Amino acid sequence: MAKYYASSNAGLSHTHLANREAFFRHKIVPKQLVDTNNRSMRTTIFGHEISAPIGIAPIGINKIYHPQGELPVAKVAGELGLPYCLSTAGSFPIEDVAASNDSGREATKQSTDSQAEKIPPGPRFFQLYMPHDDELTISLLTRAHKSGFTACILTTDTWQLGWRHDDVATSNYAFYRGIGADLGLSDPVFQKRLRERGIDPKKQPEEAGALWIDNVWHGRAWSWEKAVWARQKWQEISGGKPFLIKGIQRVEDAEKAADLGFEGIVVSNHAGRQVDGAIASLDALENIAKKVGNRGNFVITFDSGIRGAADVVKALALGAQFVFIGRLWIWGLSIMGEAGVRHVLKGLLGDLDILMNCAGLTSIEAIDRDLLESLPKAYGLIAEKSKL
Numbered sequence: 001m002a003k004y005y006a007s008s009n010a011g012l013s014h015t016h017l018a019n020r021e022a023f024f025r026h027k028i029v030p031k032q033l034v035d036t037n038n039r040s041m042r043t044t045i046f047g048h049e050i051s052a053p054i055g056i057a058p059i060g061i062n063k064i065y066h067p068q069g070e071l072p073v074a075k076v077a078g079e080l081g082l083p084y085c086l087s088t089a090g091s092f093p094i095e096d097v098a099a100s101n102d103s104g105r106e107a108t109k110q111s112t113d114s115q116a117e118k119i120p121p122g123p124r125f126f127q128l129y130m131p132h133d134d135e136l137t138i139s140l141l142t143r144a145h146k147s148g149f150t151a152c153i154l155t156t157d158t159w160q161l162g163w164r165h166d167d168v169a170t171s172n173y174a175f176y177r178g179i180g181a182d183l184g185l186s187d188p189v190f191q192k193r194l195r196e197r198g199i200d201p202k203k204q205p206e207e208a209g210a211l212w213i214d215n216v217w218h219g220r221a222w223s224w225e226k227a228v229w230a231r232q233k234w235q236e237i238s239g240g241k242p243f244l245i246k247g248i249q250r251v252e253d254a255e256k257a258a259d260l261g262f263e264g265i266v267v268s269n270h271a272g273r274q275v276d277g278a279i280a281s282l283d284a285l286e287n288i289a290k291k292v293g294n295r296g297n298f299v300i301t302f303d304s305g306i307r308g309a310a311d312v313v314k315a316l317a318l319g320a321q322f323v324f325i326g327r328l329w330i331w332g333l334s335i336m337g338e339a340g341v342r343h344v345l346k347g348l349l350g351d352l353d354i355l356m357n358c359a360g361l362t363s364i365e366a367i368d369r370d371l372l373e374s375l376p377k378a379y380g381l382i383a384e385k386s387k388l
Contacts, residue, residue, distance in 0.1 A: 009276075010274050011276025012276055014278075015277060016305075017272075020305055023282060023305060028317075029371060032360060036361065041353060043322070046263070050082065050123070051120060054324075056082060057324035062091055069091040077345075079105070079108050079342070080346070081108070082345065086144075088216060089129065090180070091180055094149075102148070105121050123151055126149040126152050128141070131215040132215060139187050145238045156248075157270050159218065159219055159221050176213070177206065181212035190215070194208060243263055245262055245266070251288055251291050254267075255291060258292050265300060267285045268302070290319070301322045307327075317371045318369065
């Protein structure tokens with residue numbers, strides 16, 4: 001079931017395939033005779049130094065991949081100085097995931113490895129699927145802030161789950177089986193809602209899960225006004241910490257987010273899992289960066305389709321300041337738990353370091369549009385459905 005859920009895409013997978021094809025049309029043109037002996041992958045985001053411009057995307061219900069769910073992922077991210085983002089659909093409470101992330105950071109501090117001592121703590125993101133219950137939204141944001149999350153990301157493309165054939169064919173909806181409702185089940189406001197309806201989550205996990213789904217993936221689209229409200233609440237609670245919009249694909253939406261004062265966006269099509277036949281996220285990034293890439297402190301981040309260091313570099317060259325990765329570490333978690341996540345992430349960092357050395361890049365700031373030679377946009381679909 002975990003394999004089906006992680007690899008399922010909306011409709012005929014055309015958006016997922018387009019995400020991968022978009023990377024193929026951009027080619028890195030390496031620079032030669034550049035002194036890269038003192039190169040660095042480090043950069044900053046929202047004032048936090050990070051080991052590399054790579055973060056853990058907010059993937060939900062990690063417990064279907066491994067019994068420890070989000071905990072080992074958060075821990076390894078802390079160890080490596082990479083930003084971690086917790087999904088509202090997480091399968092462990094906010095507080096537990098934050099503690100695991102802290103334990104990874106603490107392990108680095110205690111390490112005798114001289115390199116480990118230099119690893120920065122980085123930011124911690126909370127991804128919000130906004131409930132239609134405002135009191136519950138405020139409770140989730142409050143818990144996230146108290147647990148040390150330093151930025152909030154509002155996902156706007158998933159008020160309703162996309163039509164994913166694999167999930168439908170296998171009846172693969174873990175939420176109805178009590179998995180992925182953990183942020184709700186551990187929340188005082190949601191617990192009150194359960195009591196009001198006479199639902200005992202221990203005896204009636206399906207009913208409790210259904211109520212959580214009705215609150216979070218309720219199929220009721222929000223407006224920009226509601227997004228502004230959520231940002232205001234987060235900033236009141238957190239003392240003004242950043243608030244981003246995730247799911248942006250259109251230039252005018254990116255411009256509106258900047259105009260309304262949001263601190264940044266995640267250019268994303270949910271890895272092709274929501275709207276079939278949509279624009280590739282990388283193509284959307286290129287369009288958006290041309291228009292809002294110079295808007296002061298407005299931060300453009302990216303996800304959907306990254307599979308290796310070359311993809312990271314291409315996204316940065318096209319205007320992203322930071323990228324999120326998801327499916328890569330999911331496979332590591334599924335196969336080897338904490339060790340698998342560590343193996344995948346350290347491998348990706350090694351891949352990026354070597355690519356920078358071979359391509360003549362001394363720093364992340366050295367990656368710009370001139371690094372790429374690009375073919376015209378074309379959507380000639382790959383014949384086979386990719387499982388990556």
